[in-house]
Amino acid sequence: MTTKSNSSSIELIDRFRDLATRFINFFWKTIKRNLKTYTMIFVLIFLFVLFWVLIGNTFIGPRNISNLTRAMTIISFLAIGMVFVIVTGNIDLSVGSATGFIATVVAFFQVHLFSPLILPLLSALFPGMSGYLLGVISTILAVIIALIVGGLIGFWNGFITAYLRVPAFIVTLGGLFIFRGLMSAVTGGKTISPIESSLNSIFNDYLPREAGVVIAVLVIVFIVSNTLWQRHKRVKYGLEIRPLIYDLIKMFFFSVLVAGFVFYMNLYEGLQIPVVMLVVVAFLFSYLAKNTRFGRYAYAIGGNKEAARLSGINIKANVLKVFIFMGMCIGIAGIMFVSRVGTGAPGGGETYELLAIASCVIGGTSLMGGEGTIIGALIGSLIMVTLDNGFVQLNVPNWAQYVIKGLVLIFAVWVDVATRKTRE
Amino acid sequence: MNNNFILEFDRVTKDFPGIRALSEVSFKVKRGEIHGVCGENGAGKSTLMKILAGVYPYQSYEGRVFFNGEELMFSGSSIRKAIEKGIAIVYQELALVSQMTVGENIYLGREPNQKGIINWNELYSKTQDILAKYKLKIPFASTVGKLGVGQQQLVEITKALSEDAKLLILDEPTSALTETEVDTLMSILNTLKKNGVTCIYISHKIEEFFRIADTITVLRDGKTINTVSSKRTTVPAIIKMMVGREMKERFPKAEHKMEDVVLEVKNLTAFHPEYPSRVIVEDISFCLHKGEILGIAGLMGSGRTELVTTLFGEYGINVQGQVIVNNKPFDIRSSRHAMNQGISLVPENRKDQGLILEQSVLENISLPNLQQFSTALAINKNQEVKICNEVVSKLGIKLGSLSAQVNSLSGGNQQKVVIAKWLVSNPLILIMDEPTRGIDVGAKYEIYKLMNILAASGVAIIMVSSELPEIMALSDTIMVMHEARCSGILKRKEATQERIMTLATGYE
Numbered sequence: 001m002t003t004k005s006n007s008s009s010i011e012l013i014d015r016f017r018d019l020a021t022r023f024i025n026f027f028w029k030t031i032k033r034n035l036k037t038y039t040m041i042f043v044l045i046f047l048f049v050l051f052w053v054l055i056g057n058t059f060i061g062p063r064n065i066s067n068l069t070r071a072m073t074i075i076s077f078l079a080i081g082m083v084f085v086i087v088t089g090n091i092d093l094s095v096g097s098a099t100g101f102i103a104t105v106v107a108f109f110q111v112h113l114f115s116p117l118i119l120p121l122l123s124a125l126f127p128g129m130s131g132y133l134l135g136v137i138s139t140i141l142a143v144i145i146a147l148i149v150g151g152l153i154g155f156w157n158g159f160i161t162a163y164l165r166v167p168a169f170i171v172t173l174g175g176l177f178i179f180r181g182l183m184s185a186v187t188g189g190k191t192i193s194p195i196e197s198s199l200n201s202i203f204n205d206y207l208p209r210e211a212g213v214v215i216a217v218l219v220i221v222f223i224v225s226n227t228l229w230q231r232h233k234r235v236k237y238g239l240e241i242r243p244l245i246y247d248l249i250k251m252f253f254f255s256v257l258v259a260g261f262v263f264y265m266n267l268y269e270g271l272q273i274p275v276v277m278l279v280v281v282a283f284l285f286s287y288l289a290k291n292t293r294f295g296r297y298a299y300a301i302g303g304n305k306e307a308a309r310l311s312g313i314n315i316k317a318n319v320l321k322v323f324i325f326m327g328m329c330i331g332i333a334g335i336m337f338v339s340r341v342g343t344g345a346p347g348g349g350e351t352y353e354l355l356a357i358a359s360c361v362i363g364g365t366s367l368m369g370g371e372g373t374i375i376g377a378l379i380g381s382l383i384m385v386t387l388d389n390g391f392v393q394l395n396v397p398n399w400a401q402y403v404i405k406g407l408v409l410i411f412a413v414w415v416d417v418a419t420r421k422t423r424e
Numbered sequence: 425m426n427n428n429f430i431l432e433f434d435r436v437t438k439d440f441p442g443i444r445a446l447s448e449v450s451f452k453v454k455r456g457e458i459h460g461v462c463g464e465n466g467a468g469k470s471t472l473m474k475i476l477a478g479v480y481p482y483q484s485y486e487g488r489v490f491f492n493g494e495e496l497m498f499s500g501s502s503i504r505k506a507i508e509k510g511i512a513i514v515y516q517e518l519a520l521v522s523q524m525t526v527g528e529n530i531y532l533g534r535e536p537n538q539k540g541i542i543n544w545n546e547l548y549s550k551t552q553d554i555l556a557k558y559k560l561k562i563p564f565a566s567t568v569g570k571l572g573v574g575q576q577q578l579v580e581i582t583k584a585l586s587e588d589a590k591l592l593i594l595d596e597p598t599s600a601l602t603e604t605e606v607d608t609l610m611s612i613l614n615t616l617k618k619n620g621v622t623c624i625y626i627s628h629k630i631e632e633f634f635r636i637a638d639t640i641t642v643l644r645d646g647k648t649i650n651t652v653s654s655k656r657t658t659v660p661a662i663i664k665m666m667v668g669r670e671m672k673e674r675f676p677k678a679e680h681k682m683e684d685v686v687l688e689v690k691n692l693t694a695f696h697p698e699y700p701s702r703v704i705v706e707d708i709s710f711c712l713h714k715g716e717i718l719g720i721a722g723l724m725g726s727g728r729t730e731l732v733t734t735l736f737g738e739y740g741i742n743v744q745g746q747v748i749v750n751n752k753p754f755d756i757r758s759s760r761h762a763m764n765q766g767i768s769l770v771p772e773n774r775k776d777q778g779l780i781l782e783q784s785v786l787e788n789i790s791l792p793n794l795q796q797f798s799t800a801l802a803i804n805k806n807q808e809v810k811i812c813n814e815v816v817s818k819l820g821i822k823l824g825s826l827s828a829q830v831n832s833l834s835g836g837n838q839q840k841v842v843i844a845k846w847l848v849s850n851p852l853i854l855i856m857d858e859p860t861r862g863i864d865v866g867a868k869y870e871i872y873k874l875m876n877i878l879a880a881s882g883v884a885i886i887m888v889s890s891e892l893p894e895i896m897a898l899s900d901t902i903m904v905m906h907e908a909r910c911s912g913i914l915k916r917k918e919a920t921q922e923r924i925m926t927l928a929t930g931y932e
Contacts, residue, residue, distance in 0.1 A: 237806040293794045303780035311792035312760035
């Protein structure tokens with residue numbers, strides 16, 4: 001009796017040990033494959049702990065986390081588009097000016113076009129319409145205009161880069177000046193205000209707490225059903241599937257992350273509208289990168305242009321598309337910017353291009369092209385915002401903030417270079 | 425050691441992983457002579473010269489090399505020391521800074537200076553002196569980029585001479601030169617000889633040896649075959665020495681059944697994309713049948729690669745002539761267009777043109793074929809994995825998983841990945857440019873077998889290769905190219921190595 005129970009418990013321990021080793025191996029492999037991204041996650045955690053210790057509980061309180069994640073959105077929208085641009089081996093220095101330019105265009109539209117021209121027309125046609133509703137229409141039109149102008153800016157940059165073969169660095173450096181100039185032209189050097197309150201709330205408002213809960217539930221349902229659906233499809237194709245436990249843990253992790261974030265934000269005012277939008281856009285662009293031909297082609301072009309060309313890929317058309325997508329991101333950033341500031345003023349968006357590029361690079365995007373992820377860029381942008389936020393609360397002098405941010409950027413690239421060396 | 429000889433190789437052997445590049449090479453070079461070294465691609469010429477240049481240090485090879493009576497013992501990477509000893513090499517690919525002037529190039533890295541400030545007057549007067557000494561007419565203040573290739577070559581030679589070279593090695597100096605430029609080079613070499621400079625002259629073009637070389641050494645498969653005086657030999661004798669190897673069982677035997685014509689090329693002419701006046705493919709015509717392997721032979725730079733990349737729509741410009749694919753006229757536009765007509769190209773250089781080294785095997789294989797398993801909105805990744813798995817096992821590519829980086833594979837397996845890329849597209853016509861370059865014998869054999877299987881299944885294959893035995897063993901028809909033109913088309917039975925070599929050197 002004793003021997004029997006003894007052997008079965010040994011068996012159990014063996015099975016457990018086996019499972020544990022496989023587990024550790026699996027996670028070690030995933031970490032090694034994305035070493036850059038994980039290093040930066042560790043840096044982020046380190047920063048959070050550091051500021052928590054130095055500043056105290058207010059730093060990780062719901063209010064501060066809410067402000068911090070909101071503050072990262074504008075640069076993050078730009079960084080998401082920038083990942084694609086850099087992955088194809090190009091660069092866009094014009095995004096900061098273009099963001100400011102679009103913000104003034106949108107303000108100009110609402111203040112100088114919609115209010116004096118379209119508004120009287122609409123009120124005449126639909127006399128019962130409330131002023132708030134008219135404002136919403138104005139805002140919807142403003143968003144559409146921002147996306148179109150952004151797309152055109154992207155087309156301009158992309159066409160000259162891809163088809164007229166002027167290096168992207170030069171084209172967009174030119175763009176940096178051009179859009180800054182146009183920004184002054186639109187505003188005439190004066191601040192344009194007031195914008196509609198509905199436009200104002202895009203960046204600054206919160207979703208009702210109940211909506212947050214509904215979103216959390218929907219996202220978790222999606223995570224679970226999608227994971228199971230993917231497993232089912234792999235079986236149908238006769239492909240090997242990972243042990244269920246891996247997927248369960250993964251599902252659990254992401255579900256807790258989503259539910260936890262929503263819960264935590266609801267402790268303050270609720271989910272922030274720009275953060276929800278950022279997650280949606282990031283998801284779409286990640287999908288674009290990983291699951292579409294366009295995404296694959298972008299990485300191939302940056303990885304080896306010649307091989308991509310000889311594989312039948314139209315390089316010019318794809319680079320143009322990348323810039324147009326970048327332009328749409330600029331459009332969104334422009335809307336967010338005008339919404340945050342509440343006015344259209346000259347001088348907006350200065351150095352945003354550099355912050356966006358830095359976010360990408362800190363998040364593991366290689367300036368040589370061919371490498372980079374959206375999630376990495378978001379982590380990069382979160383690191384920068386965390387530094388900003390923590391430094392302000394610690395009253396770190398301005399000069400030191402710049403110095404430390406610069407050092408972090410260099411450190412991130414050094415990590416990349418150093419790990420690359422060991423790979424060789 | 426006899427002082428008559430400036431250089432002596434004594435049983436030099438050099439091994440690379442899997443390959444013996446040099447096997448007991450021995451020969452001597454007399455002081456003041458022009459010594460020709462010839463051999464097929466891969467005969468060991470470049471390896472030998474790299475030992476002289478200090479690229480492969482002492483003890484990385486066996487045997488001994490004597491220069492000026494003393495043994496060469498370069499340690500580490502000692503290219504600079506070789507130059508100091510008086511050994512100068514002018515490589516096939518010129519290493520000049522095209523934005524700098526002739527004088528700047530000649531003294532690059534050792535500009536006459538006082539405390540770091542360059543003395544330009546001294547630099548240019550020295551340049552002038554050395555040009556005058558060897559009676560070279562080069563505008564010494566002009567930027568190198570403005571000079572023709574021939575004159576650039578002379579700048580390289582002048583640079584070597586200015587460093588007081590006692591032994592000048594020219595590696596394929598005439599491959600990019602026009603006839604008149606070759607004449608100039610020859611007369612300059614004669615002048616140098618009168619000035620007491622010894623010269624080793626490496627070339628594919630056998631007739632050139634008889635114009636200037638005093639002695640000719642023939643290398644084959646890493647061995648010295650013979651060193652003869654050029655006055656006591658003939659071109660056919662040299663060709664025979666170069667190719668006269670025994671054919672071993674290195675090739676799988678297969679008879680191909682040729683069916684209908686799938687590709688007809690009539691009077692194809694194309695021009696260089698950057699220098700539109702330079703003809704890269706001139707008046708080429710041939711026919712390719714279903715199930716046929718057409719071998720394209722020729723020396724490097726004879727226009728083989730240019731021909732196939734032009735057919736694939738990715739190189740030549742102002743393409744004239746007619747191409748007919750499957751009885752329909754095909755107008756050459758882009759690689760995508762060619763692929764849609766069923767033409768695939770396994771490019772010459774797998775690392776630069778065939779693969780994205782940092783990406784996974786899966787991503788590489790599916791890159792040209794994504795349309796097969798994707799809609800505009802999504803790639804069917806399961807289908808992708810399935811198809812890639814199939815082709816990987818079909819070709820016997822050895823890898824841990826499809827997500828392995830291509831970088832981590834061996835050369836042979838990398839080459840198979842490139843081939844896999846194009847097999848997934850089910851080509852009608854498969855063009856393979858140097859399909860076995862730089863891979864070991866075993867992997868070569870497998871690729872040959874694969875080519876035979878493909879041909880048997882009805883694929884028409886065009887193979888460009890520098891290795892004559894490979895061309896002869898696999899091809900049903902052999903087209904030989906010389907200076908952008910087709911210098912002959914041979915049936916498999918008519919082809920001998922001598923005959924191909926004669927056509928390839930344009931000696932017929």
